[in-house]
Amino acid sequence: METKVISSGIRHSTLPQSYIRPESDRPRLSEVADCENVPVIDLGCTDRTHIIRQIGEACRNYGFFQVINHGVPKEIVEQMLEVAGEFFRLPVEEKLKLYSDDPSKTMRLSTSFNVKKETVHNWRDYLRLHCYPLEKYAPEWPSNPSSFREIVSRYCTEVRQLGFRLQEAIAESLGLEKECIKDVLGEQGQHMAINFYPPCPQPELTYGLPAHTDPNSLTILLQDLQVAGLQVLKDGKWLAVKPQPDAFVINLGDQLQAVSNGKYKSVWHRAIVNSDKARMSVASFLCPCDSAKISAPKLLTEDGSPVIYRDFTYAEYYKKFWSRNLDQEHCLELFKN
Ligand SMILES: O=C(O)CCC(=O)C(=O)O
Helix, strand or coil: CCCCCCCCCCCCCCCCHHHCCCHHHCCCHHHCEECCCCCEEECCCCCHHHHHHHHHHHHHHCCEEEEECCCCCHHHHHHHHHHHHHHHCCCHHHHHCCECCCCCCCEEEEECCCCCCCCCCCCCEEEEEECCCHHHHHHHCCCCCCCHHHHHHHHHHHHHHHHHHHHHHHHHHCCCCCCHHHHHHCCCEEEEEEEEECCCCCHHHCCCEEEECCCCCEEEEEECCCCCCEEEEECCEEEECCCCCCCEEEEECHHHHHHCCCCCCCCCEEECCCCCCCEEEEEEEEECCCCCEECCCHHHCCCCCCCCECCEEHHHHHHHHHCCCCCCCCHHHHHEC
């Protein structure tokens, strides 16, 4: 029987046709270089001005950076990866009870990206959870493994605090008041994607996730330390981001590009797969409140810089994002003045 997910334990010897990208749209893995100078920012540094300066440079030049000494306890991170792995090792019949391809569901196991819209599939399964407010959403999360809800709740709480500290630092790096970006984004939601990429028989023909930017404000990504797969686009070239011990990868999302009036970039990134080992990543997304009116603070345009994007609500943006395929043009292009 064919299952809806690829984390079924079945090892494929060739890539099913529906995952094969056209020649012009393959990862060309031999052309990808290592990202040698990924900005790694030590949040434990006592010189805050230095941290803010580094964050500003990383946001302008890369749209992403890594953080160490970030304050999320190591054991919580380890437990998060452990329980995520346990979930994906469950029998496929158990996991399929949670399957849905409806992006509006607040908890679902799914596959690829948007199976109903896309023409070529991606070599990924994912568990997608809404995470804020916890007391509203945690009760609908998987109850198997039995420690899942408790561990993931603790992880979400820590990561949310880290995200806010980073948004404050990003605001300061733009010369804004510390609270300014958080004020524009309103009471932020939080989502999580636990990504699982099984070994792929022909990784050069497909993606785990094709190039995309994140539609939200800030993404905090926990990468599998053993298996690389994240790549970012810098100056037109794809670079592999080597997993770094005890670090999170921070991606600026489309909303921070809009709020910064285009000064900071929402980074294009993709996940590639490999033939030997399964890979996992845990992406935590901070998302503006649905009714938040996304616009750049006056201070960023009062020097006469043109206002690049029209005002929009996050609800409007998110709907547009999910109505499209992942690897189309940048969704923000559709909101330009
Ligand atoms: O697996 C990764 O490294 C990237 C995941 C990602 O980009 C996403 O979940 O949006």
